[in-house]
Amino acid sequence: MSTDASLSHTAVRGRAAVWRHIFAGFSASLVGIGLARFAYTPLIPPLIQAHWFAASDVVYLGAANLAGYLLGALLGRPVAHRLTNTHTLRAMMVLVTLAFLACAFPVSVAWFFVWRLLSGVAGGMIMVLVAATVLPHVPPERKGLASGAIFLGLGVGIAASGTIVPLLLNLGLRNTWIGIAMLSAALTLATWSGWPPASRAHVQPAHTPSAATADNASTIRLLYAEYALMALGLVPTMVFLVDFIARGLGAGAHVGAAYWILYGAGAIFGAPVYGFVADRFGGRFAIRVLSLLQVAAVAALALSSNEIVIGMLTLVIGSFPPGIVPMMLARVHEVVPNDHVRQHKIWSRATTTFAAAQAIAGYTYSALFNTSGGSHRLLFAIGAVAIAFVIVVDYVAPLFTRDRA
Numbered sequence: 001m002s003t004d005a006s007l008s009h010t011a012v013r014g015r016a017a018v019w020r021h022i023f024a025g026f027s028a029s030l031v032g033i034g035l036a037r038f039a040y041t042p043l044i045p046p047l048i049q050a051h052w053f054a055a056s057d058v059v060y061l062g063a064a065n066l067a068g069y070l071l072g073a074l075l076g077r078p079v080a081h082r083l084t085n086t087h088t089l090r091a092m093m094v095l096v097t098l099a100f101l102a103c104a105f106p107v108s109v110a111w112f113f114v115w116r117l118l119s120g121v122a123g124g125m126i127m128v129l130v131a132a133t134v135l136p137h138v139p140p141e142r143k144g145l146a147s148g149a150i151f152l153g154l155g156v157g158i159a160a161s162g163t164i165v166p167l168l169l170n171l172g173l174r175n176t177w178i179g180i181a182m183l184s185a186a187l188t189l190a191t192w193s194g195w196p197p198a199s200r201a202h203v204q205p206a207h208t209p210s211a212a213t214a215d216n217a218s219t220i221r222l223l224y225a226e227y228a229l230m231a232l233g234l235v236p237t238m239v240f241l242v243d244f245i246a247r248g249l250g251a252g253a254h255v256g257a258a259y260w261i262l263y264g265a266g267a268i269f270g271a272p273v274y275g276f277v278a279d280r281f282g283g284r285f286a287i288r289v290l291s292l293l294q295v296a297a298v299a300a301l302a303l304s305s306n307e308i309v310i311g312m313l314t315l316v317i318g319s320f321p322p323g324i325v326p327m328m329l330a331r332v333h334e335v336v337p338n339d340h341v342r343q344h345k346i347w348s349r350a351t352t353t354f355a356a357a358q359a360i361a362g363y364t365y366s367a368l369f370n371t372s373g374g375s376h377r378l379l380f381a382i383g384a385v386a387i388a389f390v391i392v393v394d395y396v397a398p399l400f401t402r403d404r405a
C-alpha cells in the first residue's frame with residue numbers, strides 16, 4: 001500500500017513539474033515573441049502622433065525586430081551550448097524586459113533600433129530553444145498538445161497587443177512601455193524556477209550516414225521548404241490585414257483595430273488546436289489539411305468585401321502563425337523520432353529558414369504593395385498561392401525520393 005501511495009505521489013509530482021515547464025515555455029513565447037513583436041503594431045500610430053520618431057523611422061524600427069529574430073535563430077544553439085538552454089532562456093526573458101523598459105525613453109533612433117533588434121534576437125533564441133528544453137520532459141503521446149500549449153503564448157501575445165496595449169495607452173505612451181516591461185518582469189520571475197534543470201546541449205557523436213539517413217535528409221529539406229513557404233504565405237495578412245480593413249475597405253482605424261482583436265482571438269486557439277490535430281492524426285496530415293484550410297481562407301479574403309465574412313475569415317487566418325509551430329514540430333518528431341539532439345538541430349535550422357523567408361517576404365511584399373498602387377488583394381492572393389505550394393510540395397516531392405516518411 002505504502003509503495004503504491006509513494007509511486008502515485010511521485011507521478012503527481014512528475015506531472016506538476018511537466019506543467020511548470022510548459023508554463024515557463026508559454027511565458028517565454030508570450031514575452032519574447034507574442035509581446036516583443038506584435039505589441040509594436042498598435043504602438044505605431046501613437047509613436048508617430050507623439051512625435052517620438054518620423055513615420056519612416058517607425059517603419060524602419062519595426063523591421064529591426066524581424067532582423068533580430070533571424071540573428072537570434074542563428075545564435076540560439078551556439079549560445080545555449082555555452083550557457084545551457086535554461087540559463088539562455090532566462091537571460092533572453094530578462095533581455096526582452098530590459099528592451100521594453102529602454103523603449104520607454106526615446107533617446108534616439110539608434111537607441112530604439114538597438115533595443116528593438118535585441119528584443120528580436122531574444123525572440124529568435126526563445127523560438128529555437130524553448131521546445132527543445134521542455135518537450136523532452138513530456139510523454140511522447142502529448143508532445144503535440146504540449147507544444148501547442150507552449151506556443152499558445154504567441155497567440156496570447158497577439159491578442160494582448162489588440163486589448164491590453166490600447167488600455168495601457170490611456171496612461172500615456174511611456175507608461176505603456178513600462179507597463180509591458182512590468183508584465184514581462186512578472187512572468188520572468190514567476191517562471192524562474194519552472195524550467196527543467198540546466199544542462200548543456202549535447203553534441204551528437206559523429207557517425208557515418210546510412211542510406212536511410214540520406215533519404216531522411218531529403219524529407220528534412222522538404223520540411224525547410226514547406227516552412228519557408230508558410231512564412232511567405234502568412235506575411236501579407238499578418239502585416240496588411242488592419243490596413244486593408246481601415247483604408248482598403250474604408251472602414252476606419254477603429255474597425256481595423258477590432259479586426260486585429262479577432263485575429264488575436266484566432267491566434268489563441270491556433271497553437272493548441274493545431275497541436276491537437278498533429279497529435280491525433282499526425283504531422284503530415286495536419287500540414288496538408290490545415291494548410292488547405294488556410295488557402296481557402298486567404299483566397300476568400302482576397303475576394304470578399306463583406307465585413308461579417310471577413311471577420312470569420314480573420315479568426316481562421318489568425319490561427320495560422322502560432323498554429324504552424326506545433327504542427328511543424330510534430331512533423332520533425334515524426335521524421336526524426338527518439339533523437340532529441342537531432343530534432344533540436346533540425347528545428348533550429350527550420351526556425352532560421354522561416355525567419356529568413358519572413359524577413360525577405362516583409363520587404364518584398366512592401367515593395368509590391370507600393371508598385372501595385374496599394375493592392376491588398378494582390379498580396380493576399382500571392383499569400384494563398386504560397387500556402388497552396390506547401391500542399392503541392394508535400395504531395396509531389398516524396399515521389400522523387402526514396403523516403404516516404
